[in-house]
Amino acid sequence: MKISTGTKALFLLALAIAIVVGVESLMVNYMPSLFGSIRADIRYALYRPYFDIGDIPVTPIFLVKTFLFLLVLGLASSAVRRVLQKRLLVRTSLDEGQQYALGRIASYAVYLLGLLVGLQWVGLNLNNLVLLGSAVGIGVGFGLQNIANNFISGLILLTERPVRVGDRVEVGGTNGDVVHIGARSTWVRTNDNVVIIIPNSEFINNRVTNWTANDRQVRFTVPLGVSYGSDPERVRDIVIEAAVRHPDVLDNPPPEIIFTGFGESSLDFELRVWTTTRVQTPRPLASELYFAIFAAFREHGIEIPFPQRDLHLKTVSGRIPVVLEEQELRPPRP
Numbered sequence: 558m559k560i561s562t563g564t565k566a567l568f569l570l571a572l573a574i575a576i577v578v579g580v581e582s583l584m585v586n587y588m589p590s591l592f593g594s595i596r597a598d599i600r601y602a603l604y605r606p607y608f609d610i611g612d613i614p615v616t617p618i619f620l621v622k623t624f625l626f627l628l629v630l631g632l633a634s635s636a637v638r639r640v641l642q643k644r645l646l647v648r649t650s651l652d653e654g655q656q657y658a659l660g661r662i663a664s665y666a667v668y669l670l671g672l673l674v675g676l677q678w679v680g681l682n683l684n685n686l687v688l689l690g691s692a693v694g695i696g697v698g699f700g701l702q703n704i705a706n707n708f709i710s711g712l713i714l715l716t717e718r719p720v721r722v723g724d725r726v727e728v729g730g731t732n733g734d735v736v737h738i739g740a741r742s743t744w745v746r747t748n749d750n751v752v753i754i755i756p757n758s759e760f761i762n763n764r765v766t767n768w769t770a771n772d773r774q775v776r777f778t779v780p781l782g783v784s785y786g787s788d789p790e791r792v793r794d795i796v797i798e799a800a801v802r803h804p805d806v807l808d809n810p811p812p813e814i815i816f817t818g819f820g821e822s823s824l825d826f827e828l829r830v831w832t833t834t835r836v837q838t839p840r841p842l843a844s845e846l847y848f849a850i851f852a853a854f855r856e857h858g859i860e861i862p863f864p865q866r867d868l869h870l871k872t873v874s875g876r877i878p879v880v881l882e883e884q885e886l887r888p889p890r891p
Contacts, residue, residue, distance in 0.1 A: 630671040638664035657722045657738065658715045665712075665740075703756070707741045710757035714738055720760055720767060725775075725836050727766040728759055734837065748837060773833045774807070779843050781850060782823030784862040789816055789824060795857055799849040800830050805842060807831040823862045 606614030638660040646656040714720055715738060724735045726745065731753050737744035743760060745753045759765075768775050783792050793814045800812040812830040819825070828846065835842040854861060 626675050630668055630675070633671065634664040634668040637667050655718070655721070658718055661715050661738070703758070704741065707757045710761040711738065711740050711743075713761055714743070714757055719770075720765065724770065725768040727768070728755060728763060731755065768836055773836055774831060775833070775836050775839075776810075776829055776831050777835075777839050777842060779828040779830070779846050780817075780825070781828060781847075782820055782825045782862065783854070784860040785822075785824060787824065787859050789826075791857070792824070792826065792859060795853045795859065796826070796828055796850055799853045800828060800846060803830075803842075803846060803849065805832050805835045806846075807833065822864050 606616050641663055642656050642660040646659060649656075720726055720735055720738070720743070722735050722738060726733070726735055728745075731745055731747065733745040733747040733753065735743060736746045736752070738757075742754045742756050745755055747753060781796070793816075796814050797812055800806050801808070806812055807830075810831045812828065815827045815829065817825045817827050828850075830842075830846070832842065851861070853859075
């Protein structure tokens with residue numbers, strides 16, 4: 558059985574605490590004469606209060622215990638999240654996003670509950686937290702608005718779930734897959750395998766395109782044009798046949814082609830295809846379809862036109878000389 562990093566950290570922390578308690582007990586019981594004066598100085602330094610919180614003196618040993626308690630609490634909340642996501646929730650019918658959200662919420666709940674229990678255990682009256690809450694409120698008013706906004710937005714993302722882990726999203730010009738939703742920010746991985754860290758508030762305050770909110774079935778549009786001498790019905794059949802042959806294009810819904818209008822130099826069409834496997838790579842899919850359509854047009858003699866312009870001269874004063882350039886350059890005459 559493989560031991561996780563969190564379990565190893567908890568074991569080492571418990572071992573360190575046991576060693577400290579054992580050494581202190583040994584010094585007290587078996588070596589009082591040798592370490593008596595040293596122990597008294599150390600004890601005075603560790604238990605000398607800096608200030609008081611209510612009836613609780615804040616000493617160095619209190620700060621050390623608080624740090625260890627918060628460390629153990631953080632490791633415990635992470636362990637609860639991992640057990641829920643990797644051991645329990647994977648056996649349910651919940652999707653990956655729901656499993657992630659429940660694991661995160663459970664982790665936050667364990668941390669908050671453990672913090673309240675710890676405060677009661679050290680004897681701190683929770684009524685005194687009103688003063689702390691006022692201080693936090695002042696801090697938020699003076700410069701922590703963004704942190705508080707992003708944290709609350711992260712809770713909204715986990716509970717309301719407009720965006721889930723594994724979704725394909727587009728926000729603020731960034732297009733990629735959601736790989737992590739944290740307390741302050743969300744990680745989006747692009748097609749270049751680059752992770753963009755986006756504040757959670759952008760997902761709440763701005764417009765977000767979620768390509769896979771309902772399912773992984775997405776429709777893409779591929780524009781194209783042919784010359785005016787081409788038969789539109791024949792073009793439709795050739796393009797549909799090329800799209801159907803592509804392995805990543807769905808048969809249901811089937812691909813369709815729309816005659817969008819008469820362009821300046823071409824008949825304009827739009828090929829619409831559905832896919833579930835190429836959601837992350839729409840442009841390579843369009844490129845592959847263009848390759849197939851171009852080969853089919855060349856095989857059937859369908860022309861892809863160049864831009865054309867008609868020049869009309871209304872009035873001309875006199876004759877217009879026409880000079881034809883010779884193909885071979887001749888040396889100038891002396």
